[in-house]
Amino acid sequence: QVQLQESGPGLVKPSETLSLNCTVSGASIIGPYWNWIRQPPGKGLEWIGYFYYSGTIKYNPSLKSRVTISGDTSKNYFSLKMRSVTAADTAIYYCARGDPRHNWSHPWGQGTLVTVSS
Amino acid sequence: DIQMTQSPSSLSASVGDTVTITCRATQYINSYLHWYQQNPGKAPKHLIYGSSSLQSGVPSRFSGSGSGTDFTLTISSLQPEDFATYYCQQSYTTPFTFGPGTKVDIK
Numbered sequence: 001q002v003q004l005q006e007s008g009p010g011l012v013k014p015s016e017t018l019s020l021n022c023t024v025s026g027a028s029i030i031g032p033y034w035n036w037i038r039q040p041p042g043k044g045l046e047w048i049g050y051f052y053y054s055g056t057i058k059y060n061p062s063l064k065s066r067v068t069i070s071g072d073t074s075k076n077y078f079s080l081k082m083r084s085v086t087a088a089d090t091a092i093y094y095c096a097r098g099d100p101r102h103n104w105s106h107p108w109g110q111g112t113l114v115t116v117s118s
Numbered sequence: 119d120i121q122m123t124q125s126p127s128s129l130s131a132s133v134g135d136t137v138t139i140t141c142r143a144t145q146y147i148n149s150y151l152h153w154y155q156q157n158p159g160k161a162p163k164h165l166i167y168g169s170s171s172l173q174s175g176v177p178s179r180f181s182g183s184g185s186g187t188d189f190t191l192t193i194s195s196l197q198p199e200d201f202a203t204y205y206c207q208q209s210y211t212t213p214f215t216f217g218p219g220t221k222v223d224i225k
Contacts, residue, residue, distance in 0.1 A: 035214075045154075045162065045205055047214040060213040061119075094161055103209040104152035106164035106173060 002027040004095050004109035011115050012089075018082040018114055022095030029053055029071055033098025034078045035105050036069060038091040041113075046091075050098055051078045085116045120145045120208055124217035130225040135196045139220045141189040141206035150210035151189045153182055156219075157202045165204075166191065193222075 008020035022034070029051075036048040049059040051071040059067055063082070071078035082089060092113050096105035121144040131137050141151065149169040154162040164173050166182040169189055179194040193200055201224055206217040 044218050045207070045216040047207075047212075047216070058212045062213070098209075099167065102150050102152075102168060103214070104164060104167040104207070105154075105162075106167075108161040108163070111161050 002097055002107055004097065004107065006093060006095050006109045006112040008112060008114070010113060011117065012085055013118050014086055014116055015084055018080070018085050018089065018093075018116075020080045020093055020095075020112065020114070021077050022079070022109060023077045024097070025076075027097070028073070029076050029078060030073055032100050033103045034071065035096045035098045035103070036080045037094045037096060037105065037108075039094070039111075040088075040091045048080065048093075050103065087116050090114065090116045119213055120147060120211060120215055122206055122208060122215050122217040124204075124206060124220050126220060127218065128221040128223065130223055131196055132225045133196055133198060136192065136194045137196060137222060138193075139191045139204055139206075139222075141184075141191070141217050143187045143189075143208055143210075145210075146186055147208045147210035149185050150208055151182075151184065152207045152209065153180075153191050154205045154207065155200075155202045156205065162205065196222075 003025045030053040033050045035050045049069045066083045068081045092111040094111045096108040151169045153166040156162040170182045203219045203221045
């Protein structure tokens with residue numbers, strides 16, 4: 001069964017870069033989409049973007065200027081980098097597999113809380 | 119961007135009740151509408167894809183319908199583990215967008 005695990009620092013200083021990895025086990029990242037989604041504490045879900053093994057990467061325009069998503073098919077993981085973070089970027093960050101047909105997210109990683117604070 | 123709305127934002131129900139949650143898109147999204155359940159402190163769990171298809175392993179008391187811009191999620195015979203927040207999401211076009219959520223709690 002497919003499992004995803006987010007990893008990265010839980011605390012990032014304002015103006016610095018948030019970096020997260022999502023390690024995928026039980027499946028190759030070649031084929032499906034791979035999504036990043038975030039959820040500020042107590043709030044709703046926001047799609048950040050996705051990686052597709054062919055090199056297609058899509059971003060939420062609201063974050064596009066600060067975000068880079070990439071993937072490594074040889075190591076079977078994909079990554080998120082978000083530059084110039086502020087307190088508004090404090091959130092639980094989830095990675096999720098996107099079905100090849102219509103890109104619904106299943107399964108999800110457990111999520112990792114990233115706090116932006118000095 | 120396509121905006122998603124949900125109603126109600128919250129509801130109270132009892133075990134055994136049937137509840138219906140509505141999701142509406144500001145533009146046509148065909149059937150590219152999916153539903154998720156989130157329990158406190160947990161990652162969202164996928165329930166339904168393509169408006170009405172049940173994810174494997176999801177109980178049959180969950181059902182979805184709709185096409186175009188209007189969609190519903192129905193939970194029949196509510197069980198204790200169903201008290202959670204439910205989100206709809208469209209994947210018709212990027213940026214993918216989620217509804218604000220509907221919290222189902224115990225009456």
